[in-house]
Amino acid sequence: MAAPQLVMQARGLVKRYGQVTALDGADFELRAGEILAVIGDNGAGKSSLIKALSGATIPDEGEIFLDGKPIKFGNPMDARRAGIECCYQDLAVAPAMTIAENLFLGRELRREGFRGNALRMLDKKKMLEVAIQRMADLKVGIRSMTQAVETLSGGQRQCVAVARAAAFAQHVVILDEPTAALGVKEGNMVLELIRRVRDKGLPVILISHNMPHVFEIADRIHVARLGRRAAILNPKKISMSDTVAVMTGAMPPEKIPAECLAH
Numbered sequence: 599m600a601a602p603q604l605v606m607q608a609r610g611l612v613k614r615y616g617q618v619t620a621l622d623g624a625d626f627e628l629r630a631g632e633i634l635a636v637i638g639d640n641g642a643g644k645s646s647l648i649k650a651l652s653g654a655t656i657p658d659e660g661e662i663f664l665d666g667k668p669i670k671f672g673n674p675m676d677a678r679r680a681g682i683e684c685c686y687q688d689l690a691v692a693p694a695m696t697i698a699e700n701l702f703l704g705r706e707l708r709r710e711g712f713r714g715n716a717l718r719m720l721d722k723k724k725m726l727e728v729a730i731q732r733m734a735d736l737k738v739g740i741r742s743m744t745q746a747v748e749t750l751s752g753g754q755r756q757c758v759a760v761a762r763a764a765a766f767a768q769h770v771v772i773l774d775e776p777t778a779a780l781g782v783k784e785g786n787m788v789l790e791l792i793r794r795v796r797d798k799g800l801p802v803i804l805i806s807h808n809m810p811h812v813f814e815i816a817d818r819i820h821v822a823r824l825g826r827r828a829a830i831l832n833p834k835k836i837s838m839s840d841t842v843a844v845m846t847g848a849m850p851p852e853k854i855p856a857e858c859l860a861h
Contacts, residue, residue: 610625
């Protein structure tokens, strides 16, 4: 069988902050239709890698490819225009606004004609209709799109943030610690939503410290260490303890059994 198509790829990314090297020749590959978990100890470079892939930082060296074509991001808006959406750990939702308003936060739809162009009036009816449709597509069980986000539970708020990223992404969804600070039931709710996003055809990059969640949902595991990619692991073949050993450096990459590596 041929390997799935590479949706996003990075080669030799380098990012320095003065005397500190956050990325030291990092490589990255995201395939179509997969959930790729990115794990690493503090200071491993995973946040810097994700920031480079989402346009939040500009690498000093290296190349990024989208659908096989080289691409450069000057800021996060460039990445968003290329179809890459991020959901950050702090959610970035407006609690006093409705779910529908949060879904279109920063990309509100205006009315057609004079009222939209000159008076800059928003088309709230259309935004509500689209929000209902998008949330229904992802099977997010929230009763009303017109209720304020502050009335939702932590898991439901996280689902809104994930759904917003999935609703507008065309190529890649990046999720930063989406289950952090959630209980077991709410964490499982978010994991199920991530699966639905993947099943819709969008590849997902999942940054997480929660190893049970990583092993439950990831198709492959990208291990970052000391600013580089240490290994790509198959979660169905390697144990959680060995994965942590690779992540911390207790197990060098050359000692990893061949069957535990993902290709």
